[in-house]
Amino acid sequence: YQKHPHRTSEAAVQIEDDRTGMNVETLRRAFLDNLYYIQGKDLQLATPYDLYMALSYTVRDRLLQRWLHTQEVYLQQDVRSVCYLSAEYLLGRQLGNALINVGLYEQARAFLKEMNLDLRDLMEQEIEPGLGNGGLGRLAACFMDSLASLEIPAIGYGIRYEFGIFAQSIRDGWQVEQPDRWLRYGNPWEIPRPEYLVEVKFGGHTEGYIDPAGQYRVSWVNDRSVLGTPYDYPVPGYRNDTVNTLRLWSARATEDFNFQVFDSGDFARAVADKTYSENITKVLYPNDNTYQGRELRLEQQYFFVSCSLQDIIRRYLSYHSDFESFADKVTLQINDTHPSIGIAELMRLLVDEYLVGWDKAWQITRRVFAYTNHTLLSEALERWPVALFGNLLPRHLEIIYEINRRFLDEVRERFPEDEGRIARLSLIQEGSQKQVRMANLACVGSHAINGVAQLHTELLKKDVLADFYALWPEKFTNVTNGVTPRRFLLLSNPKLALLLSERIGQDWLKDLDQIGRIESLVADPAFRSAWQQIKDDNKRDLAEYILQFNQIEVDPDSLFDIQVKRFHEYKRQLLLAFFIVTLYNRLKRQPDLEIVPRTFIFGGKSAPGYAMAKLIIKFINSVARVVNSDPQVSRHLKVVFLANYNVSLAQRIYPACDLSEQISTAGKEASGTSNMKFALNGALTIGTLDGANIEIREKVGPDNFFLFGLTAQQVYDLKARGYNPRDYYDSNAELREVVDRISAGGFSGGDTNLFRPLLDSLLYRDDYLVFADYQAYIDCQEQVSQAFRDRERWLTMSILNSARMGYFSSDRSIREYSRNIWQSEPVPVEPESPAIRPA
Ligand code: CGF
Numbered sequence: 087y088q089k090h091p092h093r094t095s096e097a098a099v100q101i102e103d104d105r106t107g108m109n110v111e112t113l114r115r116a117f118l119d120n121l122y123y124i125q126g127k128d129l130q131l132a133t134p135y136d137l138y139m140a141l142s143y144t145v146r147d148r149l150l151q152r153w154l155h156t157q158e159v160y161l162q163q164d165v166r167s168v169c170y171l172s173a174e175y176l177l178g179r180q181l182g183n184a185l186i187n188v189g190l191y192e193q194a195r196a197f198l199k200e201m202n203l204d205l206r207d208l209m210e211q212e213i214e215p216g217l218g219n220g221g222l223g224r225l226a227a228c229f230m231d232s233l234a235s236l237e238i239p240a241i242g243y244g245i246r247y248e249f250g251i252f253a254q255s256i257r258d259g260w261q262v263e264q265p266d267r268w269l270r271y272g273n274p275w276e277i278p279r280p281e282y283l284v285e286v287k288f289g290g291h292t293e294g295y296i297d298p299a300g301q302y303r304v305s306w307v308n309d310r311s312v313l314g315t316p317y318d319y320p321v322p323g324y325r326n327d328t329v330n331t332l333r334l335w336s337a338r339a340t341e342d343f344n345f346q347v348f349d350s351g352d353f354a355r356a357v358a359d360k361t362y363s364e365n366i367t368k369v370l371y372p373n374d375n376t377y378q379g380r381e382l383r384l385e386q387q388y389f390f391v392s393c394s395l396q397d398i399i400r401r402y403l404s405y406h407s408d409f410e411s412f413a414d415k416v417t418l419q420i421n422d423t424h425p426s427i428g429i430a431e432l433m434r435l436l437v438d439e440y441l442v443g444w445d446k447a448w449q450i451t452r453r454v455f456a457y458t459n460h461t462l463l464s465e466a467l468e469r470w471p472v473a474l475f476g477n478l479l480p481r482h483l484e485i486i487y488e489i490n491r492r493f494l495d496e497v498r499e500r501f502p503e504d505e506g507r508i509a510r511l512s513l514i515q516e517g518s519q520k521q522v523r524m525a526n527l528a529c530v531g532s533h534a535i536n537g538v539a540q541l542h543t544e545l546l547k548k549d550v551l552a553d554f555y556a557l558w559p560e561k562f563t564n565v566t567n568g569v570t571p572r573r574f575l576l577l578s579n580p581k582l583a584l585l586l587s588e589r590i591g592q593d594w595l596k597d598l599d600q601i602g603r604i605e606s607l608v609a610d611p612a613f614r615s616a617w618q619q620i621k622d623d624n625k626r627d628l629a630e631y632i633l634q635f636n637q638i639e640v641d642p643d644s645l646f647d648i649q650v651k652r653f654h655e656y657k658r659q660l661l662l663a664f665f666i667v668t669l670y671n672r673l674k675r676q677p678d679l680e681i682v683p684r685t686f687i688f689g690g691k692s693a694p695g696y697a698m699a700k701l702i703i704k705f706i707n708s709v710a711r712v713v714n715s716d717p718q719v720s721r722h723l724k725v726v727f728l729a730n731y732n733v734s735l736a737q738r739i740y741p742a743c744d745l746s747e748q749i750s751t752a753g754k755e756a757s758g759t760s761n762m763k764f765a766l767n768g769a770l771t772i773g774t775l776d777g778a779n780i781e782i783r784e785k786v787g788p789d790n791f792f793l794f795g796l797t798a799q800q801v802y803d804l805k806a807r808g809y810n811p812r813d814y815y816d817s818n819a820e821l822r823e824v825v826d827r828i829s830a831g832g833f834s835g836g837d838t839n840l841f842r843p844l845l846d847s848l849l850y851r852d853d854y855l856v857f858a859d860y861q862a863y864i865d866c867q868e869q870v871s872q873a874f875r876d877r878e879r880w881l882t883m884s885i886l887n888s889a890r891m892g893y894f895s896s897d898r899s900i901r902e903y904s905r906n907i908w909q910s911e912p913v914p915v916e917p918e919s920p921a922i923r924p925a
Contacts, residue, residue, distance in 0.1 A: 104116040104119060104147075105147040105148075105150075105151070106147065106148060106151050108148070108189075108190065108193065109193075110193045110196050110197045111197075113144060113190070113193055113194065113197050114197040114200070114201070116144045116147065117140050117141055117144045117197070118140075120139075120140040120141075120143040120144055121136060121137065121139075121140035124139065124140065124143055125139050125140055129201070134207060134208065134211050135211050135271060137203060137208050137211070138181065138208045138209070138211035138212060139272070139274055141181065141194065141198075141205075141208055142180070142181050142184075142212075142274040142275065143274055144194075145181065145184045145185055145188065145190060145194075146184075146274055146275065146320070148188055148190065149184060149188060149320045149322055149329055150320070151918065152188075152322065152327050152328070152329045152915070152918075153320045153322075153329035153331070155327070155915065155918045156327070156328050156329045156330065156915045157331070159913065159915050159916075160239050160913065161405070163913060164405055164415065165239040165415075165913050166239065166414060166415050166416070166417065166909075166910050166911070167239040167240060167241060167415065167416060167417075167910075168233065168238060168239065168240040168241075168417050168419065168903075168904075168908050168910050169240070169241055169242075169243060169394065169398055169416060169417065169418045169419070170226065170229060170230070170233075170240060170241070170242045170243065170419050170421065171243050171244075171390075171391060171394060171418060171419065171420050171421060171425035171428060172222075172223070172226040172242065172243070172244050172421035172422075172424070172425065173244060173245060173386065173387060173390065173421070173422075173424035173425065174217060174218030174219060174222055174223030174226060174244065174370070174421075174424075175215075175217050175218055175223055175226045175227050175230070175242065175244050175332065175334075176216065176217060176218030176219070176220070176223035176224040176226070176227050176251075176733060177214070177215045177217065177218075177227045177319075177733070178214050178215075178224075178227065178573060178732075178733030178734060178737070179209060179212040179214045179733070179734055180212065180215075180275045180319075181208070181209050181212050182209045182577050183231075183322075183572065183573055183577060184275075184320075184322055185205075186324070186572055186576060186577055187231075187234075187235075187322040187323060187324045187325065187572065188322050188325075189325050191205075213268045213271070214268070214732055214733055214734050215250060215268055215273075215275075216250030216251040216266055216268060216370075216732055216733075217244065217245070217246075217247050217250050217251075217334070217370060218250075218251065218370070219251060219370070219372060219373065219374035219652065220374040220375075220651065220652045221374075221460075221567075221651075221652075221757070221758065221759050221760075222374070222421065222422060222460050224733065224759060225421075225538075225567055225759060225896075226242065226244075226421055228568065228569050228570045228573075228759075228896040229242075229896055229899070229900060230242050230321045230330065230332055231321065231323075231324070231570040231572060231573065231896065232568075232570060232895075232896040232897045232899070232900040233321075233330060233900055234321045234322060234323035234324075234326075234328050234329065234330040235323040235324040235326065235328075235570075235572070235596070235897060236323070236897060236900055236901065236904075236912055237323060237326055237328045237912040237913060237914050237915065238900065238904060238910055238911075238912055238913070239330070239910070239913050240330050240910075241330065241331050241332070241333055242321070242330075242331070242332040242333065243332075243333050243334075243335070243390065243391075243393075243394035243397075244332070244333075244334050244335070244390060245334060245335055245336075245367050245370075245386060245389075245390045246276075246317050246334035246335060246336040246367055247367055247368070247369055247370040248269060248336075248367060248368050248369065249265050249266050249267065249268075249368060249369040249370065250266045250268050250370050251266060251370055251372055251691065251732070252264060252265060252266055252372055252691070252694065253265070253266050253730055254691050254729055254730045254731070255729050255730065256703075256707060256727060256729045259703075259704045259707030259708055259711070260700065260703070260704050260707075261691070261692055261694075261700050261703045261704075263372075263694050265369075275319055275320070276317040276318065276319055276334075277317065277318045278315060278316075278317050278318075279315070279316045279317070279318055279333075280315050282315075282316050282397060282400075283313055283314065283315055283316075283338075284313070284314045284392075284393050284396045284397060284400075285311050285312075285313055285314075285340070286311060286312050286313070286314055286388070286389050286392045286393060287306065287308035287310075287311045288308055288309070288310050288311065288312065288385065288388075288478055288479070289308055289309040289310055289477065289478060289480075290306065290307045290308040290309040290310075290480065291306075291307055291480055292304050292305065292306050292307065292480050292481050292484060293305055293307055297441075303438065303441070304438060304481065304484070305438065306434070306438065306480065306481040310340075310363075311340050312337050312338070312339065312340065312363045312366060312389065313337070313338040313339070313340055313363075314335040314336070314337060314338075314389060314390075314392075314393035315335070315336050315338055316333045316334070316335055316336075316393070316397065317333070317334050317335075317336060318331050318332070318333050318334075319331070319332040319333075319334065320332075324572050324595060324596065325595075325596070326914070326915070327914075327915040327916065327917050327918075328914075328915045333394070333397070335367065335389065335390045335393040335394070336367050337363055337364050337365075337366035337367040337389060338363065338364060339359065339360035339361075339362075339363040339364060340363070365382065366382070366385050366386055366389050367386065367389070367390075371383055371386075372691070372693055372694055373693045373695075373696075374652045374654070374693065375461055375463055375465075375466045375652070375654060376463075376465055376466055376693060376696070377465065377466050377467060377468050377469070379469075379470065379471070381474055381478065384427075384470055384474070384475070384478060384479075385478065387424050387425065387427055388427050388431070388478070388479060388482075390425070391425045391427055391428040391431055392431050394425075394428075395428060395431055395432055395435060396435070398416055398418075399435060399440075402415060402416060409436065409440065409442055409446075409450060412450055412454070413450050413453035413454050416454055417454055417456065417907075417908045417909070417910060418454045418455050418456070419456050419457075419458065419903070419907070419908070420455060420456070420457050420458065420528060420532070421458055421460075422458065422459065422460045422461070423457075423459075423467070423468045423524040423525050423527075423528050424468070426457065426468075426524045426525075426527050426528040426531070427479070427482065427524070427527075428455070429451060429455055429489075429527055429528065429530075429531030429532075430479075430482040430485045430486050430489070430527070430531075431482065432447075432450075432451050432454070432455075433447055433448065433451055433485050433489070434481055434482060434485055436450065436451070437485075438481070444488075448489075448492075451531055452531060452532065452533050453533055455528075455531050455532040455533065456532050456533060456534040456535070456536070456907045456908070457528040457529065457531075457532040457534070457535050457536075458535075458536050458537075458538065458565075459525070459528075459535065459536070459537055459538075459542075459546055459550070459551070459756075460538055460756050460757075461756050462542065462545055462546070462549070462550055462753065462754060462756060463656070463754065464550075467523070467524070467525050468523075468524040468525070469515060469521040469522065469523050469524065470521060470522045470524070471519055471520070471521055471522075472514065472519075472520040472521060472522060473519075473520075475522050483522070486513055486514075486522060486527065487514075489513065489527070489530060489531070490512060490513040490514060493511075493513070493530050494508055494511070494512060497511055497557070500557070507553055510553050511526065511553050511554070511557070512526070513526045513527050513530065525550075525551070526554075529551060529554045529561075532561070533561060534561055534562075534563060534906075534907045535551065535554070535561050535562050535563070536562070536563050536564060536565045536907065537564055537565075537756065538564075538565065538566065538567045538756050538757040538777075538778075539564070539566045539567065539756060539757035539758075539777045539778040539780070539781060540564055540566060540780065540781060541753075541775075541776070541777065541780055541798065542564075542756040542757060542777060543562065543563070543564035545753060545798065546562070547559075547562055563906055563907065565899055565902045565903055565906070565907070566757065566778055566781055566893075566894075566899065567757040567758075567759050567762070567778060567894075567896075567899060568759075568762065568893075568894050568895050568896035568897065568898050568899035568900075569759055569762045569763050569766070569894060569895070569896055570895070570896045570897075571594065571595060571598050571601075571766065571895055572595060573737070574737070574740065574763045574766060574767070575766055575767065576595060577737065578736075578737035578738070578740060578741055578767075579620075579624065579740070579741035579767050581620045581623060581624070582617075582620050582624075582741065582767065582768070582888075585613075585616050585617065585620060586601065586604065589604060589607060589613060590603040590604060594892075596897075597897075598891070598892040598893075598894075598895035598897065598898070599892035599893070599895075600892070601888060601889055601891065601892050602889055602890065602892050603889075604885065604888065604889045605885075605886065605889040605890070607885075608882055608885050608886065608889070613885075614881055614885070617768070617881065617884065617885055618877075618881055620741075621741075621742075621744075621768060621884065622642065622643075624741040624742040625642040625643075625646055625742045625744075626642045627738070627742065628646070628687075628738060628739065628742035629641075629642045631738060632687075632726050632728070635728070635729070636726055636727075636728070638714060638724060638726055639724075640685040640724045640726065641683055641685065641724070643683070644682075644683035644684055644685045644724070645682055645683065645684045645685070645744050645745060645870075645871075645874050646684075646685050646687060646742055646743050646744045646745070647662075647684050647685065647686050647687070647744065647745040647747065648686075648687040648688075648739060648743045648744075648745065648746060648747060648764070648769075649662050649687075649688055649689075649690075649746075649747035649749070650687070650688065650689035650690055650728070650731050650735075650736065650739055650760060651690050651758075651760055652690050652691060652692070653690050653691065653692035653696070653699040653700075653702055653703055654692075654696075654699060655698060655699065655702075655847075655853065655854050656750055656751050656754040656755070656854050657749075657750050657755070658749050658750060658751060658854055658856055658859075659688065659690075659702055659706065660702055660705075660844075660848075660856050661749050661856050661859065661860065661863055662686065662688075662747055662749065663702075663705060663706050663709055664821075664824050664856065664860060665863060665864060665867055666686055666709055666713065666723065666725060667709060667824045667827065667828070667833075668820055668823075668824055668864060669681065669684075669722075669723060670709075670712070670713055670716075670719055670723070671820070671823050671824065671827065673718065673719045673722065673723075674718075674719070677718050681722050681723075681871065682871040682874050682875060683721075683722045683723070684722070684723055684724075685723075685724045685725075685726065686723070686724070686725045686726065687726045687728060687739070688706050688725075688726070688727045688728070689727065689728040689729075689731035689735065689739065690731045691730075691731060697843075698843065698844070698847065701841065701843060701844050702844065703727070704840075705828075705833065705841055705844060706725070706727055707727050708833040708834060708840075708841075709725055709833050710725035710726065710727055711833075712832070712833050713725045736760070736763070740760075740763045740764055740766075740767045740769070741767045741768075743764050743767065743769040744769060744770065744874070744880075744884075745769060745770055745771075745772055745792075745870060746760070746761060746764030746765065746769040746770065746771045746772070746773075747772060747773075748760075748761040748771050748772070748773035748774070748776070748777075748779050749772065749773060749774055749795070749859075749863065750774060750776045750777070750854075751774070751776070751796075751801060751854040751855050751859075752774045752775050752776045752795060752796055752797050752798040752800070752801050753776065753798030753801050753802065754776065754854070755776045755777035755779075756777055757777045757778040758776075758777040758778055758779065759778070761773065761777070761778055761779055761782055762778065762782065762891065762894040765782055765786065765887045765888070765891050765894075766887075766888055766891045766894065767888065768884040768885065768887055768888045769884070769887065770790065770791070770792065770870075770873075770880070770883055770884065770887060771783075771786075771791050771792065771887075772792040772794065772863075772866060772867065772870060773791070773792070773793065773794075774793075774794065774795040774796075774859070775793065775795070775797050775798070776798070778894070781893070781894075782891075782894070785890045785891065785893055785894075786886060786887050786890045786891070787886065787890070789883075790883045790886050790887055790890075792866050792869060792870050792873075793866070794859065794862040794863050794865070794866035795859040795862050795863065796855065796858060796859060796862075801855060804855070804858060809852070809855070809858065811848060811849055811850070811851070811852035811856075811857040811858070812849060812850075814857035814858060814860065814861075815849060815857060818857075818860065818861060820864070821857065821860050821861070825845060825848070825849070828841050828844075828845060829841075829842075829845055
């Protein structure tokens with residue numbers, strides 16, 4: 087009340103206006119007004135979607151006031167701002183998050199209830215913006231939430247894909263992809279800003295010239311260009327007055343039609359040209375952790391980065407007359423190498439367009455850029471064929487060559503005659519097809535390089551980026567990933583959130599370390615039974631969802647054993663599937679065997695072109711069919727594949743989980759973030775010493791974590807010695823039985839060919855050591871079963887897991903970036919005074 091006297095105090099009711107008022111009655115009026123005047127419906131005619139839209143506009147109005155005010159404060163104070171460049175933002179639904187952050191959730195629930203409407207039903211109407219593939223895009227979204235919650239001036243830049251990540255359905259066990267037309271019913275969360283349109287050039291050639299001062303310069307004569315229109319999304323901080331911006335770019339043709347072509351009568355071609363330009367932001371490439379060497383992808387990357395840099399410079403120059411303080415006012419974080427072309431683009435803008443000298447421009451560029459690496463997989467490293475690159479961006483290729491020439495001169499001075507090192511460090515990979523190495527460009531052009539979990543950063547230093555580490559050890563730092571507790575506890579697990587707040591107050595929402603205070607309640611019988619009750623309720627809710635969408639009845643009392651994430655061989659969904667087949671075999675052998683009943687739940691998408699991952703999805707669905715339809719086995723086991731795993735579904739799944747599967751081959755998963763969300767919601771983890779699992783285990787304690795498998799070092803050594811998966815097959819009877827049953831067509835109706843590629847890849851290569859870790863995993867799962875039998879012990883472990891997850895808040899990650907990389911400070915935004923509030 088004191089912070090916002092004009093908004094909520096009783097006395098102010100009369101002056102509350104419908105667009106900003108926070109009172110329940112005002113909200114109700116505003117909602118009906120929006121329903122009528124924006125959706126053109128009254129309550130009787132309104133569809134659930136109309137109601138969702140009316141409520142969204144009501145919330146948006148309240149955000150707008152804070153948003154404009156925040157931007158005003160930033161401008162007035164000429165703040166240093168963080169510009170986060172990311173090709174992906176996996177935002178999840180906006181309405182619930184906005185209601186929570188702006189502090190209107192309860193009010194909205196109350197007035198809707200009076201009208202016999204359910205807030206959760208309305209929230210379910212929203213089609214989520216799936217503008218990302220997996221962890222990397224979701225991380226960017228968590229970071230945007232934390233930046234605003236910590237009051238750090240920031241702007242996220244990205245692409246407004248017209249089609250986000252495809253919708254997945256399962257037909258006959260196979261993944262089928264459908265386009266995600268997420269914008270088809272309109273989007274209340276974006277505001278187009280055509281006034282900040284920018285032009286992006288492509289193709290053509292370069293020409294040298296002498297400027298009036300006698301200086302040699304280069305100009306880029308492009309052969310086509312595309313326009314970028316920004317769409318702004320408000321990013322409200324949690325319960326403060328900060329609203330930052332996410333600015334996503336959409337491509338448009340420069341002229342509505344090419345009139346020359348149009349006049350010559352070739353209407354179709356004129357339209358086709360236009361469509362071609364607009365294709366740039368048409369669709370998200372659906373690959374996670376794999377690089378797709380498509381020209382259109384490079385066009386997307388360059389397009390959004392150029393738009394963003396032009397926008398940043400425009401904003402900067404509106405307050406400054408030269409670039410002297412550019413690096414003091416701007417810091418640019420590049421999320422993986424996707425935006426790394428920005429290094430060459432900033433050089434081009436400074437040197438060619440603003441006539442800054444090369445050395446000065448390079449100094450600025452290196453001071454502003456910082457690079458986050460997200461992967462150790464070599465197949466994910468972006469490399470562009472020089473020919474393709476030069477055709478699309480001829481000037482950038484020249485700039486990269488010049489950066490490289492100067493860089494390699496430096497290296498030669500420090501390491502004379504070390505040609506091997508030079509070849510590895512070069513921005514250009516020589517060979518029959520020369521390539522531009524984007525990770526090298528990112529390392530050379532940034533002042534900071536970070537990995538996303540301790541082990542990952544260590545492996546970057548030791549292996550993937552070892553030569554850069556030898557050159558500049560001081561550039562390297564680790565920032566372990568984190569997740570926002572607002573979306574992934576408060577919004578997704580409201581009952582647990584309420585229990586926490588009742589017992590320890592609400593501070594945990596702003597300072598997740600506070601969640602540690604529940605540790606003192608671990609022996610409190612009332613707290614324990616409330617905790618158990620909530621987990622049971624959440625499991626029952628998920629069981630209902632499964633019944634509705636998969637027509638499978640599962641036992642809410644069974645152990646919910648869950649692996650949800652992208653499908654990739656290194657994530658080893660197959661290992662869990664092999665465990666299921668092992669249990670199946672045991673039950674077939676010994677029908678009266680007493681085992682802990684389990685419900686196995688899988689979810690996740692495969693890249694459409696990744697045949698092996700798609701076959702693994704088919705395999706899991708095939709195992710599910712056999713297991714679920716066998717009366718003898720399905721008394722104990724159920725296997726469920728939830729289609730179209732996305733953020734909304736994840737929010738339902740995490741709270742209902744008992745056991746979280748984090749079983750990647752050690753040294754392959756950079757961090758993982760579902761591991762954090764599961765544990766925060768009281769799931770126990772079975773996992774390898776990979777990515778952030780290691781730190782999670784350290785924090786929750788080894789007794790509360792099920793560890794198995796080879797370490798990264800052991801994986802490396804085994805491969806170096808010569809790994810032969812066949813040895814494991816020959817010597818392990820249960821493993822052999824699994825393989826043989828699959829091989830004999832036991833899960834493919836007798837078809838012995840269907841899963842042959844899968845078995846061959848394991849028997850002859852097994853790149854991800856499924857066989858080598860099989861026995862350790864089976865043994866560890868046995869310990870899980872033992873622990874689950876002792877429900878009191880399990881409950882204690884569950885509470886301790888949540889209690890000790892404080893470290894994994896994305897607020898902590900953002901504080902570390904701010905302190906160690908960005909040198910940025912919070913700029914609190916005070917509530918706008920009533921006097922200047924719009925009437
Ligand atoms: O980034 C990932 C994810 N798959 O998107 N990488 N990429 N590229 C890593 O594989 C994850 O381990 C990591 O948690 C995530 C965010 O850093």
